[in-house]
Amino acid sequence: GENVEQHPSTLSVQEGDSAVIKCTYSDSASNYFPWYKQELGKRPQLIIDIRSNVGEKKDQRIAVTLNKTAKHFSLHITETQPEDSAVYFCASMDSNYQLIWGAGTKLIIKP
């Protein structure tokens, strides 16, 4: 069935540097790709999403890129700050409107 692979599982970057998290999906009919951030002990919250008719979307320090041909999408965070420390989850929505989730990336921002 449909699955989403997310890498890396843990990412440690120096404060101020950039972070990139990558996901690949298998269902070519997938058309919606959200990213959620979950801080320790908190609920997952949507931070950015992209639809299949768009190749890139930016929101301040956060951007998402989508390559439909290769079936992968990435989250880019620039000028990382301590409050960016969290677990980030990617997902893709299949043709039955069901979200298929990645296993998460723990992002650690080193001071």
Next chain:
Amino acid sequence: ETGVTQTPRHLVMGMTNKKSLKCEQHLGHNAMYWYKQSAKKPLELMFVYNFKEQTENNSVPSRFSPECPNSSHLFLHLHTLQPEDSALYLCASSQGAEYTGELFFGEGSRLTVL
């Protein structure tokens, strides 16, 4: 109160107990979901309710029994659970089950089965 609220936040139960998790949303959404979250694993969708009707049951064992009395409330009834059922149970809501948009999650109920 706004958003999605889950109670209790923490629950410890024995394998023979019966307990329930409650979820309430004040967002006017039509779809509600139960997810299971285990460490280092993808979120596992358990149940989906759309306009109070169950539309998805992802092969969840019968020891988990959902109930959706109205579009604002969702329950997960638990009985004769196993230790491997220990996890964070997240409730979420959205405008509709066939909708490409944001899922709003609750803070979760941390379940420990002894």
